Amino acid sequence: MQSIHISNSCLVQLPVRQPREPRERFVRYYRDLYSLHGKALSEDAFLSGSQYSYSELGDCVLSTYFQDDVIKNIDLLCIVTWAHEFDPDYASMGAYFAHHYQFDGKIFDVGDQGSIGFHTAIDLIKKYLETSSLQCALVLLMEQTTIPGEKDQSVLPIYNAAFGVLISKNTFTLKNNDHYEIIASGIEQRQKILGMDSFILSLCANYSIPRSQLKLIIKDNNFISCEEMTNLKTSTISINFVVNDPGIFPFILYLHELLEGRQAAEYVLMIDEDAESTDIGYLLIRSRA
Numbered sequence: 001m002q003s004i005h006i007s008n009s010c011l012v013q014l015p016v017r018q019p020r021e022p023r024e025r026f027v028r029y030y031r032d033l034y035s036l037h038g039k040a041l042s043e044d045a046f047l048s049g050s051q052y053s054y055s056e057l058g059d060c061v062l063s064t065y066f067q068d069d070v071i072k073n074i075d076l077l078c079i080v081t082w083a084h085e086f087d088p089d090y091a092s093m094g095a096y097f098a099h100h101y102q103f104d105g106k107i108f109d110v111g112d113q114g115s116i117g118f119h120t121a122i123d124l125i126k127k128y129l130e131t132s133s134l135q136c137a138l139v140l141l142m143e144q145t146t147i148p149g150e151k152d153q154s155v156l157p158i159y160n161a162a163f164g165v166l167i168s169k170n171t172f173t174l175k176n177n178d179h180y181e182i183i184a185s186g187i188e189q190r191q192k193i194l195g196m197d198s199f200i201l202s203l204c205a206n207y208s209i210p211r212s213q214l215k216l217i218i219k220d221n222n223f224i225s226c227e228e229m230t231n232l233k234t235s236t237i238s239i240n241f242v243v244n245d246p247g248i249f250p251f252i253l254y255l256h257e258l259l260e261g262r263q264a265a266e267y268v269l270m271i272d273e274d275a276e277s278t279d280i281g282y283l284l285i286r287s288r289a
Helices: 024-036 043-047 054-067 093-100 114-130 196-206 226-234 249-259
Strands: 005-013 076-081 106-110 136-143 161-168 180-189 214-219 238-242 267-273 279-287
Touching: 005 054, 005 249, 024 043, 054 076, 054 093, 054 136, 054 161, 076 093, 076 114, 093 106, 106 114, 114 136, 114 161, 114 180, 114 267, 114 279, 136 249, 161 249, 180 196, 196 226, 196 267, 214 249, 226 238, 238 249, 249 267
Parallel strands: 076 106, 076 136, 214 238, 214 267
Antiparallel strands: 005 161, 005 180, 136 161, 180 279, 267 279
16 A cells, blocks of 8 residues: 655644624624523624634635645645634635636545544545545645634634645655654544553554664643653653644644754654543654655
């Protein structure tokens, strides 16, 4: 079976900007939605955050791949979002991207997966490439900070950002990126995992990975117990923490540095838990620099 690689990332973080009054159609949609479900909408949220639409965010990344003539090699575009966009100009961002960038490949989106949306997308694309004639996919992740909702919303995105990364059977070069081979990926139900330490060590055993060469990436307020953490540390696995910010991007910031060559490791295992579903997403990669 042909190996699947991850490479050529593009990360854009947009600045905070002054809010504007949203269009009446956008406000009416949320009023009707919350009224239908008998919930109280906090309209102050319309004027909080930086109010980016996903077409704005996506343009920042897709224009780079378009200008570098890479987009013509992409067979599949997978759009990953955690929360809703603000007051969009287009009814379908996928249709807009396809028309604007003359993209005639397949498009699908991954939503309602919480913080493990990226892991879900990678796992789906890996399976898709392994079982089809498609050669290359682009993952586009987007997140923005204006989320209308109830007054007691406690977990909201903090990034206005877009991230793209290529997943391919062959390696494409935009610049001097390192690239990594995807060894394993997946989504697991937390209650079916007897112990996170056993789960991680079994991945090492199953793929013949020396424990001393593995770098484990988890959030700093993580779901691994003290006892499990002690067992992992005594097994010589290196453990690195990313910030425990909500949403998709804490791991993305690390992965971008890895693909840019500003971080280094022979093997990297990124694991996250979605707070709502408690499902576990994992991605195991090996350096091919």
